[in-house]
Amino acid sequence: MAETDGAAPGTAVETHAPAQVSAGVAVISDDAVENPGFPPFRPRVSDIDPVKERNELAVRLGADAATDPAAAEEAVRLWSDGIGADAVLITADTTTNDPIELAGALARDRGAVVAVGAVGMNVPRRTYFGKELRFHVSRSYGPGRYDPAYEIEGRDYPIGYVRWTERRNLEAFLDQVAAGRVDVSGTTARRRALWCAVSKSRSPGTYSTRTGTA
Numbered sequence: 001m002a003e004t005d006g007a008a009p010g011t012a013v014e015t016h017a018p019a020q021v022s023a024g025v026a027v028i029s030d031d032a033v034e035n036p037g038f039p040p041f042r043p044r045v046s047d048i049d050p051v052k053e054r055n056e057l058a059v060r061l062g063a064d065a066a067t068d069p070a071a072a073e074e075a076v077r078l079w080s081d082g083i084g085a086d087a088v089l090i091t092a093d094t095t096t097n098d099p100i101e102l103a104g105a106l107a108r109d110r111g112a113v114v115a116v117g118a119v120g121m122n123v124p125r126r127t128y129f130g131k132e133l134r135f136h137v138s139r140s141y142g143p144g145r146y147d148p149a150y151e152i153e154g155r156d157y158p159i160g161y162v163r164w165t166e167r168r169n170l171e172a173f174l175d176q177v178a179a180g181r182v183d184v185s186g187t188t189a190r191r192r193a194l195w196c197a198v199s200k201s202r203s204p205g206t207y208s209t210r211t212g213t214a
Contacts, residue, residue: 043087046079048072048102061186069102076106084108091117097124104128114138141166 046065047058055066067075076085088103090113097120103113104127112134115121123135143157144150144166150157157165164172176182 046076046085048106057186061183069098072102073105080108085111087112087114090115090119092119093117094119096120097122100124101127104131104133107131107133110134112136116140142169 044064045062046067047055047063048067048069049055049058050069052068055068058066065075065079085106085108088107088111090099090103092099094117099117099119100113100115100121101124104124107113109131110133111131113128114136116138121137127133128135139145142164143162149155150166156167159168173182177184
């Protein structure tokens, strides 16, 4: 299993539009779709979740398809013209090995599986070796996460060496929200007020937060 290459947010990883699945699991396929403001190709995305309401929400938020895990293999096979998903993103939270096994079944030959959520990590060798799948564990937020010098002391990484840090990833996402390209209204469960106060005892750029009801 080889590690996946990093890619900047908002850029195309391949010259075709890959098919992805989010699982709980997401699937991406190879057809090109016009999307003004973005590169000329964007991934086709399918959501796989055992909760019907979440699948319905995924479609409302832009997923091209959504299905239950029990029907996922056949759905992805038909949806991808028998090829399978170029990438499978696992966002589930479970101690079972089911998501990682399903991801391997959904991925195409030499495809990629990315574990974002906390799931069982007993990778089935026969499937992953047989397809020569790339498996990658994604740490939250990006470079800088869990680094006290970065998160607590405010020591940034030079952009010439680390283009997409934890802060720059969040900035890019918030830019997309501000521009109306990402709509999070459908995923809002509750709202809370947030205040930020600069602490003079810490390095410039660091802050402390407290929350209160809106």
